[in-house]
Amino acid sequence: MDSFMIKGPCRLKGSVTISGAKNAMLPLMAATIFTGGKCRLENVPDLRDTRTMIKLLKVLGIPAELNEGTLDVDASDPSGFEAPYDLVRTMRASIYALGPLVARFGKARVSLPGGCAWGPRPINLHLQGLKSLGAEIRIDHGYIDASADGLKGAEIILAIPSVGATVNLMLAAVLAEGETVIENAACEPEIKNLADALIGAGAKIDGAGSSRIIIEGVSKIDPFTHRVIPDRIEAGTYAAAAVLTGGEVTINDCNPDHMHAVIDKLRSCGAEIETAERSIHVKGPDKIFPVDIETGFYPAFPTDMQAQMMAVMSVADGASSFVEHVYTDRFTHVPELKRLGAKINLDGSVAVVNGVERLQGAPVMATDIRASSALILAALVAEGDTKILRIYHIDRGYEKIEAKFGKLGAEITRISE
Numbered sequence: 001m002d003s004f005m006i007k008g009p010c011r012l013k014g015s016v017t018i019s020g021a022k023n024a025m026l027p028l029m030a031a032t033i034f035t036g037g038k039c040r041l042e043n044v045p046d047l048r049d050t051r052t053m054i055k056l057l058k059v060l061g062i063p064a065e066l067n068e069g070t071l072d073v074d075a076s077d078p079s080g081f082e083a084p085y086d087l088v089r090t091m092r093a094s095i096y097a098l099g100p101l102v103a104r105f106g107k108a109r110v111s112l113p114g115g116c117a118w119g120p121r122p123i124n125l126h127l128q129g130l131k132s133l134g135a136e137i138r139i140d141h142g143y144i145d146a147s148a149d150g151l152k153g154a155e156i157i158l159a160i161p162s163v164g165a166t167v168n169l170m171l172a173a174v175l176a177e178g179e180t181v182i183e184n185a186a187c188e189p190e191i192k193n194l195a196d197a198l199i200g201a202g203a204k205i206d207g208a209g210s211s212r213i214i215i216e217g218v219s220k221i222d223p224f225t226h227r228v229i230p231d232r233i234e235a236g237t238y239a240a241a242a243v244l245t246g247g248e249v250t251i252n253d254c255n256p257d258h259m260h261a262v263i264d265k266l267r268s269c270g271a272e273i274e275t276a277e278r279s280i281h282v283k284g285p286d287k288i289f290p291v292d293i294e295t296g297f298y299p300a301f302p303t304d305m306q307a308q309m310m311a312v313m314s315v316a317d318g319a320s321s322f323v324e325h326v327y328t329d330r331f332t333h334v335p336e337l338k339r340l341g342a343k344i345n346l347d348g349s350v351a352v353v354n355g356v357e358r359l360q361g362a363p364v365m366a367t368d369i370r371a372s373s374a375l376i377l378a379a380l381v382a383e384g385d386t387k388i389l390r391i392y393h394i395d396r397g398y399e400k401i402e403a404k405f406g407k408l409g410a411e412i413t414r415i416s417e
């Protein structure tokens with residue numbers, strides 16, 4: 001299992017190029033399932049999750065090949081309907097196969113995802129929504145068995161604006177007969193990116209990116225070529241790293257419009273941030289002001305940036321608080337940041353961080369994608385060596401992370417053991 005060795009402290013300087021968004025790419029890959037032809041995705045990041053989704057498509061009889069950011073998928077002749085446990089347990093987004101399979105072929109068998117490092121992460125809204133569209137759902141030996149004799153449009157009110165449920169239901173409703181309205185839909189840019197691809201392929205979708213999505217079912221979705229939007233969380237992670245290290249970094253190929261909440265918070269920390277259409281220039285402050293963070297659904301502050309901001313606040317000049325509203329247990333980074341000397345008190349879904357003068361390097365363990373990137377950030381300003389174990393989590397969601405941080409001046413080495 002690989003680990004990272006990071007020598008701190010450092011001050012980041014230079015420029016970094018952002019990859020395509022993992023959470024936009026995964027639904028787009030799932031959407032190829034029902035196209036019956038050859039699709040191409042551009043700006044696809046080479047991540048462990050990309051490889052897992054390629055494996056899943058192959059299991060479904062859909063060959064896919066990634067070549068320098070271009071993913072070619074041939075969905076001309078799909079032959080499988082089952083997403084096996086081995087793939088679903090390594091990547092929950094495998095559940096995205098459910099909607100397209102049942103909509104196009106009337107059947108799907110997808111392993112139940114189970115819990116994850118920070119809690120249960122249910123999929124009840126995916127299943128309820130599919131039932132509203134007329135699918136029959138049975139749980140059998142740890143698998144979801146879905147079948148339908150033609151889906152029918154329906155009004156679906158999501159109890160929570162779930163990204164995953166919105167994706168799955170959109171992917172089912174585009175081929176359902178009649179109109180579907182998804183109320184309280186997720187508004188994340190990744191949803192809009194998916195809708196844009198589907199609309200280009202013949203789908204009739206209105207309102208994606210808002211909390212009310214109206215879909216008029218069509219009889220087929222054509223093969224499509226589409227570009228994956230930039231990863232706003234990767235961009236936010238590098239921006240936070242620039243602030244934390246008091247550095248100066250230009251972040252290229254990103255979309256600042258998708259990052260208002262993060263940019264606002266980093267400015268409140270004292271950072272000077274200039275934005276252009278496709279880039280951000282961040283100059284970190286000498287002294288980091290403490291800020292309070294509450295995560296929420298887009299456009300609020302993203303839960304996927306909570307851990308990284310906590311690393312920043314670990315060395316802020318005073319106390320800050322974090323309230324996690326999206327995943328109330330998502331704090332596996334807290335004990336690891338404390339190993340580096342951070343002073344954090346966690347009580348339920350609220351963490352209070354008292355900034356310290358310095359962190360010290362120590363061995364730590366990565367537990368999920370974002371917790372891991374928070375540990376890298378903390379290690380950049382910790383004195384001495386930090387060894388981060390189990391970095392396969394980072395490889396799931398950050399493309400070439402050691403090369404990108406290395407180019408900015410960080411001393412970070414991958415150790416293969």
Ligand code: EPU
Nearest residue numbers: 023093121122123124125126160162163164165326327369
């Ligand atoms: N929820 C339910 N029932 C459901 C679905 C969700 O109660 O059926 C709840 C969840 O427990 C949570 C909230 O709704 O409290 C939001 O969950 P959501 O469904 O939006 O999350 P997700 O689709 O499973 C995606 C991202 C996550 C990101 C969340 C929140 C992908 C592949 N994953 O997950 O990304 O944290 O939205 O923005 O898009 C990451 O990239 O590191 C990551 C974990």
